[in-house]
Amino acid sequence: MSPSTVLGYAAPAPGQPLEPFTYQAPDLEDQEIRVSVTHCGVCFTDIHAIDDHFGVFSFPLLPGHEIVGRVTETGKAASGHEVGDLVGIGWQGRCCGGCEWCEAEQEHLCQEIPSCGTWTPYGGFASEVVVDGRFAYPLPAGMAAETAAVLMCAGIAVYPPLRLFATGPSCRVGIVGIGGLGHLAIQFAHALGADVTALSSSPGKEVEARRFGADHFVVSTDREAMAGIEYGFDLLICTAHGGIDWGTLLMSLRRTGRLVLVAFSPVHLEAAGGDGGAGPLVDLIAHELSITGSFLGSRADMREMLGFAQEHGITPQVESMPMSRVNDAIRLVRENRARYRVVLVNE
């Protein structure tokens, strides 16, 4: 019933360009479904994986975790899915189901299976994937496949912390880094009623940032402009991968404010700054700030996020490319030239 061979694109070793790669399609476990991939977004985390930044991946590595496709086969116990359904799949492809976090329906915090378990064995830059049917989400009626694909990671990365912490219409939210995640975070924060500032090192992104819903735009490398918003934000969502001036950023938070990290940008907090004055650690403590990590969301979060995005017309700005051009797409992402998300399409 299933095609016996899956065609994908894999890095043979860390840092290598992706190459065509085939593997034997696995048989389905009872709760699994097989999905013929139609679209897969390219995320900076794919670069982290390809380059093996965290030393946790196996090679050959076939990445891709912003997947949309059609169900082609369902396991005996995979309820709720029919062959032909269009579904979205993100980082998480399974969970243990038994730990306290799974029992609390916080499956993305599963203690036994890290939530990058979609890649078992391989990801979405391919003709098909197999996942636990509980982690495949039906698309809201009328939502474009490209939109749903990008929401599967970029959307679920930014929506839960915004919903949790951007409370009330007077909440002043800063979105740091206006890329794949950031341009969606602006839209979500705006739809949640917050006063939204986009912070970017690229002055050229102002017009688009305002179009996405930003009320204000600040060039994050302009120290004078940053000083002008001292003690301004209740909440900062940091989607940037590096080049952060943590002292300036923390100074832009109001007392008891919160900086949420959703991207893996190294953090250095010293008590004394490079100029001999008080460093960012002093602000963190004296202003009683918090730095909070946020990593995707539960299944309930994912369903809520999809519904919210559909209701409020939240739409990523997507550049589509055939999946065979995966290395061109990766280059655009590496060079921060994607505007704002590249989605690979199986034609």
Add this chain to the structure above:
Amino acid sequence: MSPSTVLGYAAPAPGQPLEPFTYQAPDLEDQEIRVSVTHCGVCFTDIHAIDDHFGVFSFPLLPGHEIVGRVTETGKAASGHEVGDLVGIGWQGRCCGGCEWCEAEQEHLCQEIPSCGTWTPYGGFASEVVVDGRFAYPLPAGMAAETAAVLMCAGIAVYPPLRLFATGPSCRVGIVGIGGLGHLAIQFAHALGADVTALSSSPGKEVEARRFGADHFVVSTDREAMAGIEYGFDLLICTAHGGIDWGTLLMSLRRTGRLVLVAFSPVHLEAAGGDGGAGPLVDLIAHELSITGSFLGSRADMREMLGFAQEHGITPQVESMPMSRVNDAIRLVRENRARYRVVLVNE
């Protein structure tokens, strides 16, 4: 009415030993009181100040912010104080009264006057101090002066975050660093009903840590012992000044756990660890942890803390020395040899 000259001990320049130092006693503003110092604790933050680690202090610097003394004069509008009353005074000696934080009775977060405003111009290693009477706290009946002195900084540094975050009897709390703050934090956490683990680089502190109320003791530099408590703590209170292995520490937190920083220990979070594997930043994000700064407390916090300490018999272990031996006391604190707090006494 007031003696015209104050005798104290001041550092003439950053990093210098303290020297006898006199200054003209200031006249009182309406809301101020004059306090004849009987006791003053020595805190590691005094070392930070003497060494001008943060570049924010003026010299000559006369430190000391764990003060107990007797009221000798009251300003016209300094209600609630009588000459002869025994009062405690901490870091904060005044606030603006008009900013949103003062209006919300979170005076320690005052936006106009940093809460180290006690030193205006000089601190408690002296014969007397002058402060706004609102920041002088009557001692609970029967509380020893040495105890109250230490609670003025070490106590108020650890009590508010414990009361806020160590909720419920099943809360597993780790206290990192068993010194002046840590040995009080163990007592407060125990009295709040938490399951308390003391983490120290000094194996020799186990017996005393258990006497303070620790249910468990772990040598924080013993990687094997630390690995044994993986995902163990709901809350960590870090009172250590340095030598922290952030990766190991964050790994000891349960998902969604919180690390509270109350001491100025530099924080480095990298996405990749030194061994090429995933670093502490990955845990912070993937486990949705928080790092929160906590800095002393409001006037209401201070009153509550004093009452709680009195009710639960929380008592710092104090070594008393005459104030003339201030440099010996500072040396003990610098060398981490204080067990657990040195209090200077004016004889």
